[in-house]
Every structure is written in structure tokens, then in C-alpha cells.
Amino acid sequence: MSTVLGLDENRFAYLKQADVARLNEAYRFSEAAHSGQKRQSGDPYISHPLAVAEILAGWHLDSQAIMAALLHDVLEDAQVSKSEIAKTFGKSVAELVDGVSKLARIEFQSAEEAQAENFRKMLLAMARDVRVILIKLADRLHNMRTLGAVPPAKRRRIARETMEIYAPIALRLGLNALHNEMQELAFSNLYPLRYAVLAKATRAARGNRREVIGKTEAAFKARLAEAGIEATVVGREKNVYSTYRKMVEKHLSFSQIHDIYAFRVLVSDIPTCYLALGALHSLYKPIPGKFKDYIAIPKGNGYQSLHTALIDPYGLPVEIQIRTEHMHHIAESGVASHWMYKDEEASLSDVQRKTHGWLQSLLEIQSQSGDSAEFLEHVKVDLFPDEVYVFTPQGKILSMPRGATAVDFAYAVHTDIGNCCVAVKVDGELVPLRTELRNGERVEIITASHAKPNPAWLQYVRTGKARSNIRHFLKTMQYEESAALGERLLSQALKSFGSTLASIDDANWERAMRDTGTRSRQQLVADIGLGRRLPAVVARRLLRYADGVEAKPAANVTIHGTEGMAVQFATCCHPIPGDAVVGSIKKGQGLIVHVVDCAQVERSRRNQPEQWIDVEWDQATTRLFQVAITVTVRNERGVLAKVASELAEAGSNIDSISMEDEHSLHASLHFVVQVSHRRHLARVMRALRRLSEVVKIARFRE
Numbered sequence: 001m002s003t004v005l006g007l008d009e010n011r012f013a014y015l016k017q018a019d020v021a022r023l024n025e026a027y028r029f030s031e032a033a034h035s036g037q038k039r040q041s042g043d044p045y046i047s048h049p050l051a052v053a054e055i056l057a058g059w060h061l062d063s064q065a066i067m068a069a070l071l072h073d074v075l076e077d078a079q080v081s082k083s084e085i086a087k088t089f090g091k092s093v094a095e096l097v098d099g100v101s102k103l104a105r106i107e108f109q110s111a112e113e114a115q116a117e118n119f120r121k122m123l124l125a126m127a128r129d130v131r132v133i134l135i136k137l138a139d140r141l142h143n144m145r146t147l148g149a150v151p152p153a154k155r156r157r158i159a160r161e162t163m164e165i166y167a168p169i170a171l172r173l174g175l176n177a178l179h180n181e182m183q184e185l186a187f188s189n190l191y192p193l194r195y196a197v198l199a200k201a202t203r204a205a206r207g208n209r210r211e212v213i214g215k216t217e218a219a220f221k222a223r224l225a226e227a228g229i230e231a232t233v234v235g236r237e238k239n240v241y242s243t244y245r246k247m248v249e250k251h252l253s254f255s256q257i258h259d260i261y262a263f264r265v266l267v268s269d270i271p272t273c274y275l276a277l278g279a280l281h282s283l284y285k286p287i288p289g290k291f292k293d294y295i296a297i298p299k300g301n302g303y304q305s306l307h308t309a310l311i312d313p314y315g316l317p318v319e320i321q322i323r324t325e326h327m328h329h330i331a332e333s334g335v336a337s338h339w340m341y342k343d344e345e346a347s348l349s350d351v352q353r354k355t356h357g358w359l360q361s362l363l364e365i366q367s368q369s370g371d372s373a374e375f376l377e378h379v380k381v382d383l384f385p386d387e388v389y390v391f392t393p394q395g396k397i398l399s400m401p402r403g404a405t406a407v408d409f410a411y412a413v414h415t416d417i418g419n420c421c422v423a424v425k426v427d428g429e430l431v432p433l434r435t436e437l438r439n440g441e442r443v444e445i446i447t448a449s450h451a452k453p454n455p456a457w458l459q460y461v462r463t464g465k466a467r468s469n470i471r472h473f474l475k476t477m478q479y480e481e482s483a484a485l486g487e488r489l490l491s492q493a494l495k496s497f498g499s500t501l502a503s504i505d506d507a508n509w510e511r512a513m514r515d516t517g518t519r520s521r522q523q524l525v526a527d528i529g530l531g532r533r534l535p536a537v538v539a540r541r542l543l544r545y546a547d548g549v550e551a552k553p554a555a556n557v558t559i560h561g562t563e564g565m566a567v568q569f570a571t572c573c574h575p576i577p578g579d580a581v582v583g584s585i586k587k588g589q590g591l592i593v594h595v596v597d598c599a600q601v602e603r604s605r606r607n608q609p610e611q612w613i614d615v616e617w618d619q620a621t622t623r624l625f626q627v628a629i630t631v632t633v634r635n636e637r638g639v640l641a642k643v644a645s646e647l648a649e650a651g652s653n654i655d656s657i658s659m660e661d662e663h664s665l666h667a668s669l670h671f672v673v674q675v676s677h678r679r680h681l682a683r684v685m686r687a688l689r690r691l692s693e694v695v696k697i698a699r700f701r702e
């Protein structure tokens with residue numbers, strides 16, 4: 001390549017000399033990283049980051065942002081690491097480059113209006129630092145300016161994305177000049193034929209009217225001078241896209257569009273704006289309904305101007321914008337115009353403060369028109385959102401409150417997905433369901449038809465939808481499980497009177513329901529399962545037995561461990577299969593299983609014998625049960641790790657650990673571990689005894 005590239009220091013003259021030297025370093029670093037790479041146009045790759053840096057210099061951004069612009073593609077395209085950038089150019093620059101690279105990785109897919117809005121919000125949310133967005137916008141502008149060399153399909157995709165996503169962001173940040181150029185470039189790439197025809201017609205019309213336009217401009221200048229107003233009058237070509245839009249929206253042909261040329265009047269202060277307006281209105285007749293006072297009532301992004309349209313002596317409309325130099329500066333560069341050009345290492349909070357400064361200045365502009373709080377909320381929400389935006393596998397964007405987890409996402413997609421979710425992949429990798437989601441992530445929920453919500457989810461879900469659905473499901477499930485248990489308890493009670501469920505006739509059921517005020521058999525047995533009614537009492541009612549009739553001892557109720565919430569295992573004694581057990585029916589809680597010689601059992605059994613029923617273990621339980629053990633060990637280095645690994649070796653999981661006397665010679669370790677039955681527990685304890693550090697080991701009960 002014969003082109004000699006390099007940093008044109010004149011463009012960066014607003015920065016300190018030392019910072020310009022840093023820019024040169026960043027430039028050389030980037031040039032070396034991209035060496036040998038070419039753009040689609042055939043230009044050396046470095047021409048692109050250089051152009052992006054120059055666009056940002058036009059907005060007078062700080063040296064960190066310019067360095068990041070020079071380096072913005074090295075992470076993605078040149079296999080340089082973030083830490084290498086941090087080491088050479090500082091953490092802030094590395095963060096900026098990383099932020100821009102993250103934006104580059106997500107792709108806009110859906111053409112839906114609402115999805116475009118979500119995508120814009122996602123970009124703003126991901127950026128966190130407004131400079132990341134400004135670099136991304138400059139990057140996109142240069143890519144649009146050089147789109148000619150790109151293959152047509154990709155060109156259309158980039159143009160559409162620019163029209164729907166980036167141009168509106170530029171407008172929202174008050175970067176009006178950038179917004180207009182992006183729209184024009186996007187239009188010319190999306191509809192090259194329409195653009196060519198309209199651009200040619202516009203040029204021809206301007207050529208025809210050149211003399212007229214010159215006369216109008218001279219008349220304006222003369223009138224303003226007459227009125228003693230110092231003003232700059234500039235002719236302004238309206239862009240082709242705005243003409244096109246007007247034709248489409250108002251169903252006009254090109255010959256019916258007259259305002260293809262407009263004027264801008266720049267003055268020194270606000271009172272002069274109104275004086276200039278008066279002077280021009282007295283020159284030519286204004287068109288009714290065309291006058292807009294955006295000085296008194298600024299636009300949402302801080303834009304201020306007076307707009308009017310006059311009929312010139314030839315009967316053609318002429319649009320005029322009147323504003324101060326200061327307003328003009330803001331209108332052209334928006335958020336960038338409020339940037340403070342500090343060159344020290346700025347932290348993220350500094351950046352947010354500066355951006356808040358910009359919002360604040362907008363607020364001051366707005367406060368002249370009232371309704372400022374609502375306005376500030378509107379802009380702030382975009383820049384510092386309380387929401388995260390994530391993709392579904394289909395590319396749809398969902399907005400979730402900050403802190404929302406994969407479970408919240410599952411319920412946001414569909415209640416059934418939430419109820420059946422068992423695992424989640426984020427960007428293709430399996431992560432725990434409680435994982436908090438971050439902006440731009442692609443979230444895929446894995447479901448299983450038999451899966452059910454877990455009560456533990458309630459501890460970390462953030463959305464009301466997930467919370468209420470989980471609660472509702474658990475309640476329904478508890479009701480069904482309680483009804484199933486209640487039926488078993490009732491049939492055991494009937495058996496003790498020598499009867500069976502099947503032998504109860506409808507009349508007796510009806511009577512029992514009437515007496516107890518229950519609506520259905522299901523509710524009556526669920527009440528038993530929930531401990532609200534005693535099985536023996538209901539059995540007597542169904543059999544129409546008087547209280548005096550004695551029951552004979554019946555077979556025990558079998559505990560399978562799969563009863564769900566209807567059967568709970570007491571945490572005072574942690575019963576496991578193989579233990580002799582007994583059940584207590586607690587009001588509203590269902591059946592609670594204790595070890596027979598549990599201290600709590602003896603006391604309560606004496607006082608409320610009717611609450612207790614005989615239970616026994618199913619011979620073939622398949623799940624794991626919690627049991628508490630205390631291990632006394634010699635307090636040596638690494639002893640906890642040894643015990644833990646021995647437990648794992650013996651096929652047991654540890655649920656919790658606490659430690660006592662950890663600074664004395666002997667320490668007590670309290671474990672809650674999972675075992676399948678007493679034989680398994682015996683195996684675990686034998687294994688632990690083999691450790692030389694273990695002094696004593698015992699099952700623990702309160």
C-alpha cells in the first residue's frame with residue numbers, strides 16, 4: 001500500500017501534548033496488531049480505527065475514549081487480550097475497548113418495532129459508560145461511510161440495523177448531525193434506486209432555483225442587518241431521506257415537495273432569536289401552523305430552536321431555523337457537547353457523574369417548560385436502566401428487572417416453562433438456575449415433563465410473576481399430596497375399626513361432609529393429610545360409630561419418602577430408613593416423622609396421644625435422607641478437608657457443616673449429611689473412624 005497513514009496531530013490539538021503522545025502509542029500498537037489485515041475496500045485495516053478516532057475528536061472526546069477508539073477492534077480481530085490493553089494503556093481504556101467489543105458480538109435480528117426499542121435499550125444498558133456508545137456510534141458511522149465495498153446482503157443488513165437501532169440512539173443522545181448522516185447513508189444503501197432518483201431530482205431542482213435561493217438569502221441578510229441584528233445566515237440542504245419520508249407519509253410526488261432547501265440563522269443570544277423571527281416574519285408572510293418554539297419548549301433530547309416557514313415572493317415555501325450558537329453546538333453534538341475534557345484517569349463513577357451532568361443540563365433546559373421530573377426519568381431510564389435485556393433462543397429480547405435469575409426468565413417465557421425447568425444454558429453453557437442474568441446473554445431453559453417447582457426458588461426469584469406462580473403451584477401440589485396422604489391415614493383408621501374405604505356408601509360420605517362442612521371428599525381427606533382433622537374421628541363419623549367403640553390396633557402407615565410436602569422428617573432427630581419411627585399429625589403441616597425415642601416425642605405423646613400414629617418405613621425407599629452426626633477430631637491442619645473427602649468417598653453428600661471449639665485441642669464438627677438408610681450411615685461412620693484424627697463419632701439428636 002502506498003498510502004501513508006498516521007495520526008494527524010492537528011485534529012487532536014484540543015488535548016494535552018502528553019495525551020497526544022499516548023494516542024500515538026495506541027495508534028502504533030493498533031497498527032502492529034492489525035498489520036497485514038485489509039478492509040473489504042482493500043485499504044489497510046488501521047485506516048478504520050484511525051477514522052473512528054478522528055470522528056470522536058470532532059466531538060472533542062477525552063484521550064481515553066480516543067485511545068479506545070484506536071484499539072476498538074483489536075480484541076475481536078487481532079487476538080490481543082484485554083489484560084494486555086490494561087497493562088499498556090490502563091484499566092479504563094481496556095474497559096472501554098471491552099465494552100465496544102461486547103456490543104459488536106450481539107446482533108439485531110427481529111424487525112418488530114417493540115424489539116428494536118428493546119434492542120436499543122439493551123445496547124444502552126450494556127454500555128454503562130456513555131463513551132462506549134459514542135465509540136460504537138462513530139464506528140458505525142465510518143462503516144456506513146465505507147459500505148460500498150461490502151457485499152449487498154451484508155450491506156442491507158448493516159443499513160437496516162443503522163436505520164432502526166443506531167440512528168435513533170444518536171437522536172436520543174442529541175447527536176442530530178450524526179442522526180441525519182446515518183439516516184441518509186442507511187436510506188441510500190437500503191433503497192439505492194429510490195435514493196439515486198431522488199438525489200438527482202433534488203440536485204436538478206436546486207440548480208433550477210439557484211438564482212431564487214440566492215435572492216432569498218440576500219433578502220434575509222439585508223432585513224436582519226436593517227433591524228440591527230448580527231446574524232449568520234446559512235443555506236441548508238435538506239437530506240434526501242427527509243424528502244422521501246415526506247412523500248411517503250403525505251402521499252406527495254416529488255414536484256409537490258417544495259421545501260428542499262432551507263435556511264439556518266445563528267445569533268448570539270435568546271432574545272435576539274425572537275427579534276430575528278420578528279424581522280423575517282415582517283419580510284415574507286409566515287405559513288400558519290408552521291411556527292414552533294422549541295426554545296421555550298425544547299425537544300426531549302435537549303434540542304432548541306425556533307422553526308418557521310415563509311412564502312417567498314415566488315410563492316414557494318422556505319423553512320427557517322433560528323437558534324443561538326450555543327444551541328447549535330448542542331444540536332450538533334448532544335451528549336458529546338457536554339463532555340468535560342478531563343484527561344486524568346476517569347473512573348466509571350466519574351463518567352456516570354458527567355453523564356448525569358449532561359442529563360442535569362437537559363433538565364435545566366426542560367425546566368423552563370415544566371414537567372421536568374418526568375422528562376429526566378425518561379432519559380435516565382435509558383442510560384442507567386434498572387433492567388437487563390436478554391435473548392431467547394429464537395432471538396427475541398425480554399426485559400427483566402436487574403437481579404432477575406434464570407428461573408424468573410423461565411416464568412417470563414411461559415408459566416409451564418417455569419414450572420418444568422430443570423436447568424439453564426447461558427450463552428451455551430450450563431449454569432445454576434439461581435444465576436443472575438446479565439445484559440445481552442442468550443438464555444435457554446431446559447425443561448423436563450415430570451419436573452416441579454422447588455420451594456427454594458422462592459429465596460432468589462425477583463419477579464412477581466415467578467413468585468406467585470411458584471407459590472400457586474406449591475399450594476396446589478401440597479393440596480394434592482395432602483389428599484393422597486389423608487386417604488392413606490383414613491383407610492388405616494377405618495381398618496382399625498374393621499372397615500375399608502370402599503365399603504363406605506355415598507349416604508355416609510354425604511352426611512360426614514355435611515357434619516364437617518366440607519365441600520368434597522377430596523377436601524375431607526386433604527384436611528386429614530394437612531392435620532386439620534384426625535383420621536380416627538373422621539372414620540368414626542363415616543361408620544356412624546359412637547365415641548365408645550374401641551379400635552383394634554391396625555397395620556402401620558407406610559412411609560415411602562416420596563410423599564412430598566405432606567410428609568416431613570423432623571429436624572430434631574433426623575429419622576432415616578431403618579430407624580423405628582412414629583408420626584405426629586400437626587395442624588396445617590401434615591405428617592411429621594420422628595425417631596421413636598426422640599425426646600420431643602415422649603413429651604408430646606403423653607400430652608396429646610390422639611395426634612400420634614404408628615408409621616413404618618417402606619422396605620425399598622430410594623431417596624437420600626438427612627442425618628446429623630458429630631465428629632470429634634484432633635484439631636490438626638486440614639482435618640476438615642480429610643473428613644469431607646472421606647464422606648464423599650463413602651457416597652454421602654454434605655448439606656451443612658458447623659464447628660465447635662475450633663481453637664482447642666479437640667474440635668467438634670457437626671455435619672448434616674445425606675444417606676439412604678441406617679446401613680449406609682454405618683458404612684459412612686466406619687469410614688470416618690479409620691481416620692487417625694477422628695477421636696469420636698456419634699449420631700446427633702437435639
Ligand code: MN
Pocket residue numbers: 048072073139
Ligand atoms: Mn470497528
